Amino acid sequence: MEDVTVAHAPLPVGPPGLDLAERARREQGATPPPAPGAARAEGAGRRAVAEDPxxxxxxxxxxxxxxxxxxxxxxxxxxxxxxxxxxxxxxxxxxxxxxxxxxxxxxxxxxxxxxxxxxxxxxxxxxxxxxxxxxxxxxxxxxxxxxxxxxxxxxxxxxxxxxxxxxxxxxxxxxxxxxxxxxxxxxxxxxxxxxxxxxxxxxxxxxxxxxxxxxxxxxxxxxxxxxxxxxxxxxxxxxxxxxxxxxxxxxxxxxxxxxxxxxxxxxxxxxxxxxPEAVRQADRAARLITALTEHHIAHPATIGADGAGLVPGEPATVAAAVRHVSGMTDRYAAAAGVALLGWDEARLPRSA
The missing domain is CATH 1.10.3210.10 (Hypothetical protein af1432)
Known part of the structure; x- marks a missing residue:
């Protein structure tokens, strides 16, 4: 394997010289079986909560x-x-x-x-x-x-x-x-x-x-x-x-x-x-995301239903704030920066 690159540790698919499922063979319905190293789907699968298949x-x-x-x-x-x-x-x-x-x-x-x-x-x-x-x-x-x-x-x-x-x-x-x-x-x-x-x-x-x-x-x-x-x-x-x-x-x-x-x-x-311009906009975005997260940690009611009953600054509140902010789209985060933080639109990240 001296002339190839792997992304992580080598993961085997099968022996060298694998039989490929080329287009012409698939059109004729003559596809080879799954590779020896392929994952095998079995029943409902290995899930944290058992399910019926x-x-x-x-x-x-x-x-x-x-x-x-x-x-x-x-x-x-x-x-x-x-x-x-x-x-x-x-x-x-x-x-x-x-x-x-x-x-x-x-x-x-x-x-x-x-x-x-x-x-x-x-x-x-x-x-x-x-x-x-x-x-x-x-x-x-x-x-x-x-x-x-x-x-x-x-x-x-x-x-x-x-x-x-x-x-x-x-x-x-x-x-x-x-x-x-x-x-x-x-x-x-x-x-x-x-x-x-x-x-x-x-x-x-x-x-x-x-x-x-x-x-x-x-x-x-x-x-x-x-x-x-x-x-x-x-x-x-x-x-x-x-x-x-x-x-x-x-x-x-x-x-x-x-x-x-x-x-x-x-x-x-x-x-x-x-x-440089991309880095500047990334810095703006990072400051916005940090500020929004800090705001929701201090004011969990602004998270919405997931913030109900949470105490400002507590670990559960931090986790909820991170989940809420991480789920935001770009435009939603920008709008929240204006509405919740009072930011001027000139401070918001933009396409660079």
């Missing part, structure tokens, strides 16, 4: 349905991917990002024989723990929680907890970030790769549309390997992932495309995510 759906298919129908997933439509509350409706939100991650992940998982329902459920729900204004909320909310605020952990353990999802789905969501421990399933590892592949490609496309960068700015180390447009880039990354998994039997990406992905991500950080 569904007559028609596997446990992972039920998880996907529950996430798609959840309020947490719907709220992603109002949470930014890169640009805070943009005027351009074509720029991505966390919702469209999740949908695109799901497409990439399933396109990798299907031909190598992994469970596509588990893959889709984890990909669809992977960012449900994000607060308003994207990653800026993590730093702002971290001081209020023991161990800090990580969107992947918070999404699995708090936001999606009421859905009673399968242990494998929650694990894949909790550990999709590369700075987290390895997922326990190959499907979860595919989602980790799909997240990174999707966001570097579509964030660059959005930045071009917003006039932040130009198509020709993309380094040759990226464009010479995967091309300059999103469609070509996704196709080449997905194909390389499938071929690498088939060749090695492990969820990994061969060196040329892995190096191109790393260079792509580094370019995006330098030219898009960490450019």
């Amino acid at each position: 569904d007559r028609f759906r596997t446990c992972f298919e039920r998880d996907l349905d529950r996430i798609q129908h959840s309020k947490a997933f719907r709220r992603l439509a109002g949470k930014c991917q890169v640009f805070v509350a943009p005027d351009d409706d074509h720029l991505r939100t966390r919702l469209t990002h999740a949908i695109e991650v799901c497409q990439v992940a399933v396109s990798i998982a299907r031909p190598v024989g992994l469970d596509t329902a588990l893959t889709a459920a984890a990909a669809t729900g992977h960012d449900c723990g994000h607060g308003p204004a994207g990653h800026a909320s993590e730093g702002a909310l971290s001081p209020f929680l023991d161990g800090g605020y990580h969107h992947a952990v918070y999404g699995a353990d708090v936001v999606l907890e009421p859905l009673n999802l399968c242990a494998e789905t929650l694990d894949a969501i909790r550990n999709h970030s590369w700075n987290r421990p390895a997922p326990t399933t190959a499907e979860g590892e595919v989602v980790a790769w799909a997240d990174r592949i999707a966001y570097v490609c579509h964030d660059f496309e959005d930045a071009v549309a917003a006039g932040v960068v130009r198509p020709g700015d993309l380094p040759d180390a990226v464009s010479s390997v995967v091309g300059r447009d999103r469609r070509t880039q996704l196709h080449r990354f997905i194909t390389a992932m499938v071929e690498t998994i088939a060749d090695t039997g492990t969820v990994a990406l061969r060196r040329p495309e892995a190096d191109a992905l790393a260079a792509f991500r580094a370019f995006n950080y330098e030219r898009i995510y960490l450019r």
Whole structure:
């Protein structure tokens, strides 16, 4: 495995030389069995609260349905991917990002024989723990929680907890970030790769549309390997992932495309995510989120029904305030800053 890159620890799919479920074979109904390392759906699944199995759906298919129908997933439509509350409706939100991650992940998982329902459920729900204004909320909310605020952990353990999802789905969501421990399933590892592949490609496309960068700015180390447009880039990354998994039997990406992905991500950080204006707006967002959380801790009645009976400053009140603020959309948080904090609109974060 010297010429491939893994996101976490190596997770096996099967022996090298996997039998791929290519399109022509699937059209003829001749698909190979699930890969040896694929997750197995069994009955109602391993859930915190036992349930009866569904007559028609596997446990992972039920998880996907529950996430798609959840309020947490719907709220992603109002949470930014890169640009805070943009005027351009074509720029991505966390919702469209999740949908695109799901497409990439399933396109990798299907031909190598992994469970596509588990893959889709984890990909669809992977960012449900994000607060308003994207990653800026993590730093702002971290001081209020023991161990800090990580969107992947918070999404699995708090936001999606009421859905009673399968242990494998929650694990894949909790550990999709590369700075987290390895997922326990190959499907979860595919989602980790799909997240990174999707966001570097579509964030660059959005930045071009917003006039932040130009198509020709993309380094040759990226464009010479995967091309300059999103469609070509996704196709080449997905194909390389499938071929690498088939060749090695492990969820990994061969060196040329892995190096191109790393260079792509580094370019995006330098030219898009960490450019001075973006940092300024992230700082504004963090100050707003901190101020809103502090306000709700001091005045739990402003949380709404979840704040009834809570005592200002108590641990339960802090937890309720964090949950309330983390669930806000970008526009709701901005409106709350004006209505509750008396902030002038000029202080609010804006698309940068």
